Amino acid sequence: MTRILLGGAALLALAACTTPIPDSGAGFNDYDSYQAERAQRDAVLQGSPAVTSSELPAAGGSDDPAVAAATSVLDGPQASEGAPLPTAAGTPAPQSVSGSAGLSEENSFDAVSAERTIEDDKTLIQQNRAQYEVVAPTDLPPRPDSDAPNIVAYALQTNNPVGTPLYGRSAFASEEKGLRNCAKYETSDRAQEAFLAGGGPEKDRNGLDPDGDGFACSWDPAPFRAVRGY
Missing domain, CATH: 1.10.1220 (Arc Repressor Mutant)
Structure with missing residues (x-):
């Protein structure tokens, strides 16, 4: 008997500590008032007199534009395709783009x-x-220094790698003297032109090709050969 009394007391204490579950439907009982307030707000936004809930007929049953607009808003989007949507008072309705000025x-x-x-x-x-x-095509204008040797044609005529000696040079020729002589020219292309103009590749009067490979001042014919697939 004592155990039964203790068990009952425990159940009563547990029930007293349980948090009550709120009603999830509270606040949604007066849906008619909500509809009336929403219709009244939409009518004010459209610049029409306020509409009460008693004035709202069934959808499509009134000739009053304000009432019809409010009813259509409550019933959801039912506008036909291409029909303009209602706008607030003072706001111009959007216009079609096809007739806008400035469009071709x-x-x-x-x-x-x-x-x-x-x-x-x-x-x-x-x-x-x-x-x-x-405009008819014409010949390319001549180079300002047209008398200078054509180093492109020379590169395409040769096939030996850079550094491979082919021509005899003076015993007094050295790499150090070659570097000093090469410093007189702005680029290796200019040095190669001067080298060919001075009798190269067989002769090296200006001391620009001490190793005798036919290429002055580290001039490299590879870029020109690449164009022809060498």
């Missing part, structure tokens, strides 16, 4: 055909063609 109608056959005929287009094309200026 050249891609519209109907618009263009209304302005001119096919014969007009043909005449316009002929007028435009008459204004074309045909």
